[in-house]
Amino acid sequence: MKADPKRVLTGAHYLDGDHAAAEGALAAGCTFVAGYPITPSTEVVERMAERFPRVGGVFIQMEDELGSMAAVVGAAWGGSKAMTVTSGPGFSLMMENIGLACMMEAPCVVVNVQRGGPSTGLPTLPGQADMMQAKWGSHGDYELIALSPNSPQECFWATIKAFNLSERFRVPVLVMMDECVGHMTEKVVIPEADQIELYPRRYTKLSPEEYLPFKTGKDLVPEMIKAGDGYKIHVTGLTHDERGYPVMTWEAQEKLVRRLIEKIRLFKDELVDVEEEQTDNADVVVVSYGISSRVSIPAIQKARKEGIKVGYLRLIIAWPFPEKKIYELAQKIKGFVVVEMNYGQMVLEVERATKGKTKTILVPHGGGWVHEPEDIYKAIKEAAK
């Protein structure tokens, strides 16, 4: 299915990442946004509030982020393609209903323009320290998908991809931007609508008598309905059976949770999305994402000039983590250098995926500013030894 031309702002623009993400959402067919003002993500909701009435869609400013995320899950079951947008403190409040979205299998998108933390931290300055929270932040066991764009252009595409993946897998998909990418203004080229492929909602063709809301086929993703189209089903945050009714037994728990996990894990290979450059014959591979990937480039170039074979690997999909990719490289190289704006989050995944086959060096940063390329360069030299 192609995007609706009415919703696609075709042309070359000069946009920041926040505005580009908003345009991506519109192109993806988003019809509902609930949000609460928070720096540095507010520009996204401001643009949606202005654009939605023009092209079709509802923006509502909720009383807090607990309510925003709850409204998004409600809108998804009401038939909308729904999104919310926030930053660290709001992301923490959304964890409750991100869990509900996982349990109710409500397709939705959450954009987190990361800032420095913990707590109120650095509202106007960048951070990349919510990466583990993105994966593990809500209680209980579940799987979801998280992307991490590194330019306004990619914010546009990542948001479309997030919607497509959320419909395909019926999970919340997180777009983990950072303040630099959110507020950086660059050229963004938006293609014609017929160049944008959308994954339609998986509405059932079964009759209300035949349909079981949480029964699945081979890909473990159930077909959906929306409230009001005649199916009169029950959805709940409680552990439930295929009918959607609560069942408080370990057997029902095992069956449900296992499926929620496996519907993503079985398709992990399909969900690898990395940008790779010169990793084939590399001695050192720099792993990074978001703004840190762009800061790594001068360091990589400097090291290459000195004859060090450095590869570049950028996570576009951070969760699920591309562990197979990392393990393949780990067997061939002298070491990984992980560049991220925190004191060690995705590096733990890199280290785990290497299974001890090579060393992993972290170039940390507390946030509020980007890395010095010199620090990255030193780590590359160290890894090349």
Place this chain on the structure above:
Amino acid sequence: MEIIPAVTYTYLRSKKKFPNVWCAGCGIGIALGAIIRAIDNLKLDRNDVAMVSGIGCSSRMPVYVDFNTLHTTHGRALAFATGVKLANPKLKVIVITGDGDGLAIGGNHFIHTCRRNIDITTILINNSTYGMTGGQYSPTTPFMKIGTTAPYGNRERDFDICNLAKSAGATFVARGTVYHVTLLEKIVQQAILKKGFSLVEVISHCHTFYGRLNKEGTAVKMMEWQKEHAIPIQAAAKLPPEKLKDKFLIGTLWDVDFPEYCEEYDKVIAQFQVPPEDSEGKK
């Protein structure tokens, strides 16, 4: 002889999801009966009814009825319902909540949904305690009453739910009890018909925990208390103040008109949407 079942039975998922979780003698089932009869009287298409709830004894209600039913997180039913309603405004959205769910953890959503005046009907069943977790004190436990977390008497003041809703901007506010079932059915019906945010507080009882802890007796005794302490608002106007002491009013307490949120949003769309022939989208 042909036995015609009561209308309520035809709305229940009786073959799928019974028995229910409520204690024998609980008032929530009575409230459910009144809600079903109100919906039946209004001849609403059950496909068009979405019943949304949070967490707690009253919030278990939706699973038993044959509507679109959504059982969400603790306190978030109104926020969730706001999303459902905006996504599909043709739905009659009814939120079922309790005093803990709706006023403690969900208190912020409660006042803001009243203020926003979105067309949602909220039935708040007030039993003055957290029944599902075993009788802790709630925002409506009266001063000095006992809860398992207030073993020496609750030293906090309780909310007046109807006054709270009215001050927060609800356009329709009514109070009933599970004793006065006919009145309850009538006010629920009015609340559903109201274009805008409507609140019905249903005074109920938790004899299992609150009643036992406070020595208020059986379910029947607690319903007798409701009978003796509820004064219809019309009658109250004619009574001297001393006769109203320690009593509460029942009936429609507040009914005003204010622009409804979904309709207002439609006006924004009508005014600002880009006509199909306009090429603004291609600038």
